[in-house]
Amino acid sequence: MTSSTETLVLNRERGRPWLRYLVLGLVALVMLYPLLWLVGASFKSNGEIFSEIGFWPSRFDFSAYAKGWKTSTEYSFATYFLNSFLITIPRIIVTVISCVLVAYAFARFEFWGKKLLFSVMVGTMMLPLIVLRLPQYLLFRELGWLDSYLPLIVPSAFATDTFFVFMLVQFLRGIPRDMEEAAQIDGCNALQLLWHIIVPLLKPAIISVIVFQFIWTMNDFMGPLIYLASVEKYPVSLALKMSIGATEEVEWANVIAISVVALIPSVTVFFMAQKHFIEGASSSGIKG
Amino acid sequence: MYENKRLGFLFVLPFVLGVLLFKLFPFVASFALSFSQYDLIDPPEFVGLANYQELATGDPLFRKSLGVTLLFAALAVPLRVGFALFIAHVLNFKMRGINFFRAAFYLPSILGGSIAVAVLWRFIFSKNGLVNLLLSQLGIEPIAWLADEHYSMWTIVLLFTWQFGSAMVIFLAALQNVSVSLYEAAECDGASKFQQFWRITVPLITPVIFFNLIMQMVHAFQEFNGPYLITEGGPLSSTYVLALYIYDQSFRFFNLGYGAALSWVLFALVGGLSAFSFWSSKYWVFYAGEKERK
Numbered sequence: 001m002t003s004s005t006e007t008l009v010l011n012r013e014r015g016r017p018w019l020r021y022l023v024l025g026l027v028a029l030v031m032l033y034p035l036l037w038l039v040g041a042s043f044k045s046n047g048e049i050f051s052e053i054g055f056w057p058s059r060f061d062f063s064a065y066a067k068g069w070k071t072s073t074e075y076s077f078a079t080y081f082l083n084s085f086l087i088t089i090p091r092i093i094v095t096v097i098s099c100v101l102v103a104y105a106f107a108r109f110e111f112w113g114k115k116l117l118f119s120v121m122v123g124t125m126m127l128p129l130i131v132l133r134l135p136q137y138l139l140f141r142e143l144g145w146l147d148s149y150l151p152l153i154v155p156s157a158f159a160t161d162t163f164f165v166f167m168l169v170q171f172l173r174g175i176p177r178d179m180e181e182a183a184q185i186d187g188c189n190a191l192q193l194l195w196h197i198i199v200p201l202l203k204p205a206i207i208s209v210i211v212f213q214f215i216w217t218m219n220d221f222m223g224p225l226i227y228l229a230s231v232e233k234y235p236v237s238l239a240l241k242m243s244i245g246a247t248e249e250v251e252w253a254n255v256i257a258i259s260v261v262a263l264i265p266s267v268t269v270f271f272m273a274q275k276h277f278i279e280g281a282s283s284s285g286i287k288g
Numbered sequence: 289m290y291e292n293k294r295l296g297f298l299f300v301l302p303f304v305l306g307v308l309l310f311k312l313f314p315f316v317a318s319f320a321l322s323f324s325q326y327d328l329i330d331p332p333e334f335v336g337l338a339n340y341q342e343l344a345t346g347d348p349l350f351r352k353s354l355g356v357t358l359l360f361a362a363l364a365v366p367l368r369v370g371f372a373l374f375i376a377h378v379l380n381f382k383m384r385g386i387n388f389f390r391a392a393f394y395l396p397s398i399l400g401g402s403i404a405v406a407v408l409w410r411f412i413f414s415k416n417g418l419v420n421l422l423l424s425q426l427g428i429e430p431i432a433w434l435a436d437e438h439y440s441m442w443t444i445v446l447l448f449t450w451q452f453g454s455a456m457v458i459f460l461a462a463l464q465n466v467s468v469s470l471y472e473a474a475e476c477d478g479a480s481k482f483q484q485f486w487r488i489t490v491p492l493i494t495p496v497i498f499f500n501l502i503m504q505m506v507h508a509f510q511e512f513n514g515p516y517l518i519t520e521g522g523p524l525s526s527t528y529v530l531a532l533y534i535y536d537q538s539f540r541f542f543n544l545g546y547g548a549a550l551s552w553v554l555f556a557l558v559g560g561l562s563a564f565s566f567w568s569s570k571y572w573v574f575y576a577g578e579k580e581r582k
Contacts, residue, residue, distance in 0.1 A: 017381070020378055020383065023378055024375075024379065027375060027393070028389060028392045031392065031393065031396055031450065032395070032396075034408055034412055035396075035399075035408070037412075038408050050421075051416075051421070052421075053418065053421045053422060053425065098302045101299045101302060102299065102302060102303040105299035105300035105303075108290050108296075109290050109293075109296025109297075109299065110290065110291055110293060110296060111294075111297040111300065112297065114300075117300065117303070117304065117307075120307060121303070121307075124307065126502065126503070126506050126558075126562065127311070127315075128506060128509060128510050128554060128555055129510065130510050130512075130531055130534060130551055130554060131314075131315065131318055131551045131552065131554065131555045132310070132311065132314040133314075133534075133538070133551070134314075134538050134547055134548055134551065135313065135315075135548075136310065137538075137539070138317070139309075155306065155310045157302070157306075158302045158303065158305050158310060159302050159303040159306050160303075160306040160307070160311065165303065184289055189289075190289060190292075190299075193289075215398055215399075216401070218402070219399075219401040219402040219403075221403055221512075221513055222513075222535075226539055236403075237402065237403045238403075240403040240407065241403055244410070252411060256407070256408075258404075259403075259404035259405075259407045259408060262402065262403070262404040263399060263402065263404045263405075266398065266402065267399070270391075270395060270398055271391075274391050274394070
């Protein structure tokens, strides 16, 4: 079917990856340029933003940051960032605790209805959450939780973010049980075992949970939009939306500067942990 | 100890309560609600199939919205999954800088859901925005991306495609399990890169393609932030996806019964398409392990 010279040519091509780099480089440029440009634009004047393709500003102007930070409301973005963290940090804590407990049960224990419960868990990952929004809203209204952070935090304490449970279960299944068996012989009870053996082994996966939950909760828009009414309780996502919706004439320079600031926490966390959690994300999908 | 059924159940208890309270109960409740008329002030009133009848026969906006949602999913899901697969394929070779590229391609899928990125998108597609600046350099007339109903859909489709990173890392993990010797053998037989991709890569990872298609479809049908913040459903409802319509009916106009009926239509749509995919999967999804066991 093929001559030996052709084979040689093809083999040499395998050792010449410039085409691959070219493709990847171009795609990366197209994908990241808008973000780069956003950062550059945050230092530009209003006029320059709409006339310059280059991302490097002609003059570094920080006034948009100052103006954007102050906002046109009576609160500054310091309040909104604080609110975001007041939602995010408790939510991360309850997520980690509940998801580790549940994943531990699924990965190690035998109990009645385990198979069914596991299918339910995988099933809810595919359930469009929008179907649940309305009754959840009515439930929290009944409980008197509207305009508080409870609807955004409490469900996570019941391992309802099933994606994380699934990820942790997959991770635990890959860990041999030798150490746990040894610890049991030494007389550890289940909680000691969990704390001293399982949690340290799960550390990389737990980091993934923390990073994902941090970024997703910071990004979350629909939740706060539905449940929060008073501006003083708004997280960054809602406050940012307010700044583009308040007036017809959008102060783009200010909005862009604040958008950059709003992205900083997520980007920082992403780069700090990216090696860990990209692997976590991919292994959670499908094994084999 | 691991045989202690009571202990195991104790650990899984939070999840059981969570599912009952925050998933199963709302699920059933929204179904019941869809047969009622409820405005939060007066108690819900049973109206039978009236809501479904209304949306089937008397609501042109619903039909428009349904069409928009289907169009969005039909464009955005293949683009995102296809792009993810293509880039994963190109990345799946021993090469320097793979970590950089992987992170670079993954970053948008992490940030994509944020309001800041929606702001950015609205801005680069605005009349004097980055995209039009670029087009004018190429001598192309500026396009009113957000104001022209023929183009507005593309802005949110592009935003969805831009976030292909999470699907990509799942493909990448799967590709790393495909034996290199297969490619070497194909190369010896003179198969082109193109043929290798279609004859080796794609058939061997059909389960992962299947998984990604389903998950991304579920995401696409619920897309809210893009249409809500960038195009605001417009112009002329050209990006008024069902998620937006459900939100408006439920939380702006407080037609809770109608909102619930709409959300059940969306659920039936996603469920039906998933069921169809599962049914069709036996014809095109190949599970290597299963074959060996037989």
